[in-house]
Amino acid sequence: MKNIFVKGQITSEKIATSIANHQSKTRIGGHSIFLGQVRADKIGEGIVAAIDYTAYEEMALEKAHQIREEIFAKHPLTCMHIYHSLGEVKAGEICLFVFTSSEHRAPAIEACNELVNRIKTELPIWGKEILTDGEYFWKENK
Numbered sequence: 001m002k003n004i005f006v007k008g009q010i011t012s013e014k015i016a017t018s019i020a021n022h023q024s025k026t027r028i029g030g031h032s033i034f035l036g037q038v039r040a041d042k043i044g045e046g047i048v049a050a051i052d053y054t055a056y057e058e059m060a061l062e063k064a065h066q067i068r069e070e071i072f073a074k075h076p077l078t079c080m081h082i083y084h085s086l087g088e089v090k091a092g093e094i095c096l097f098v099f100t101s102s103e104h105r106a107p108a109i110e111a112c113n114e115l116v117n118r119i120k121t122e123l124p125i126w127g128k129e130i131l132t133d134g135e136y137f138w139k140e141n142k
Contacts, residue, residue: 001065004082005057009093018081018099027133030105032112040090044130056124061141067118075111077102082115084125095127102121111128 006014015035022028041048068080079101089095098116102108119125 005086009089010097028101030108031101032108034098034116038091040091047131048129049132050088050130051127052088053127060123075107
């Protein structure tokens with residue numbers, strides 16, 4: 001089982017390295033990438049400064065593995081990568097990185113969309129929005 005969790009933000013260096021590592025895989029013709037970024041939403045009198053992500057890690061990893069296997073069985077993919085932040089991620093930083101690859105673009109795009117939707121609805125991951133006014137707000141994983 002792959003560990004999908006990253007402490008804090010997902011850096012641009014991590015994303016770039018992941019993409020660069022696929023240049024030698026010459027049977028790949030299409031990649032699809034989703035980047036989830038923390039938004040500075042206005043909630044009441046405050047603005048979201050950060051989100052503190054927590055998860056039921058063991059269950060989330062098991063479910064992520066199951067989803068991964070189901071999507072590999074459904075789509076002709078070459079590669080699939082999932083990274084989700086744990087801990088505090090500031091507004092503007094990346095908290096979710098999903099990367100799918102296949103011989104042709106359509107399966108990569110379809111699988112990436114399905115994967116993101118399933119991560120957001122099925123994994124036990126929660127975010128506590130930390131507001132600029134010192135308040136906080138629990139956010140559903142959607």
